[in-house]
Amino acid sequence: MRAAIYRGPGEITVEEVPKPEVESPTDAVVRITHTAVCGSDLWFYRGQSDREEGSRVGHEPMGIVEAVGEDVRSVEPGDRVFAPFVVSCGHCEFCRKGLHTSCVNGDSWGGDNGGGQGEYVRVPTADGTLVRVPDRHADDEDTLEALLPLTDVMGTGHHAAVSAGVGEGDTCIVVGDGAVGLCGVLAARRLGAERIVAMGHHEDRLELAREFGATETISARGEEAIERAIETTYGGATHVMECVGAASAMETAIEVCRPGGTVGYVGVPHGVNEDGLDLFGMFGDNITLSGGVAPVRAYAEDLMADVLQGTLDPSPIFTKTVDLDGVPEGYRAMDERDAIKVLVKP
Missing domain, CATH: 3.90.180.10 (Medium-chain alcohol dehydrogenases, catalytic domain)
Known part of the structure; x- marks a missing residue:
């Protein structure tokens, strides 16, 4: 063979x-x-x-x-x-x-x-x-x-949504516009989310995210992207899905998570150990980190x-x-x- x-x-x-x-x-x-x-x-x-x-x-x-x-x-x-x-x-x-x-x-x-x-x-x-x-x-x-x-990827996107606690009528943010992030949009819609904000860097992929059910998309980078997500959701989302695995994506997910919220992470981690995470910020805002390999x-x-x-x-x-x-x-x-x-x- x-x-x-x-x-x-x-x-x-x-x-x-x-x-x-x-x-x-x-x-x-x-x-x-x-x-x-x-x-x-x-x-x-x-x-x-x-x-x-x-x-x-x-x-x-x-x-x-x-x-x-x-x-x-x-x-x-x-x-x-x-x-x-x-x-x-x-x-x-x-x-x-x-x-x-x-x-x-x-x-x-x-x-x-x-x-x-x-x-x-x-x-x-x-x-x-x-x-x-x-x-x-x-x-x-x-x-x-x-x-x-x-x-x-569909099961992985679904795991991100489940881990983030997405449910009927919720607002959620999806970090990442790859296949997993796009499937995460589908999963959030399937679970009844009312607002789904998709964050990514590629307009064609964000257009597909909209077709999949994203109500808003953000294509900015770095601090601008974080500021826009927080502004769009009036202070961040209680349910955030990290679908990339890079340290920068995890940091973004934590930054846009509302105090008391949950980050559902499914991206295969790369660079996180070397760069570290701001656990103090998570601690101070009572942010839960849930997820892992789907x-x-x-x-x-x-x-x-x-x-x-x-x-x-x-x-x-x-x-x-x-x-x-x-x-x-x-x-x-x-x-x-x-x-x-x-x-x-x-």
């Missing part, structure tokens, strides 16, 4: 690798039909986080079950499925609490199980990981493209129900589509901000 491989900063190749096979009774092998390039992939692509050279990449798989181990009960060959960005067993202490990203039997997609940007993956603990798409929707391309973001498996069925009934469609975040050979170009496009998120159809 062929799969995308990390060969060092700025270098993704597509190479022949061994096809994964069922190795244990709880495994499934899935033929990938849809996957994506994630904004978090850009950290190692840019050399800003460690990754082993020669490792397979990608963590947002959707496809058709090809084979299952003898203990697998929830899916069978021929089923259309998608999987969150981490593998989870579904029955340990943390999975039962809905914290699948802390699964004691968890795994990633970057090892010998195939990597998400390839032709096949092996799914350990298939019953706890895979989400089956109902047969009547299994071949509807528009529906499948709307479901694919549930593997990561347990998207916990949200998958609820979000899928909305996609299938036509009330949720995050697919416009895909602004470029490539085949497997085009994955290196997909990374380049996202790195240079030529695409919000790249859809891959192997």
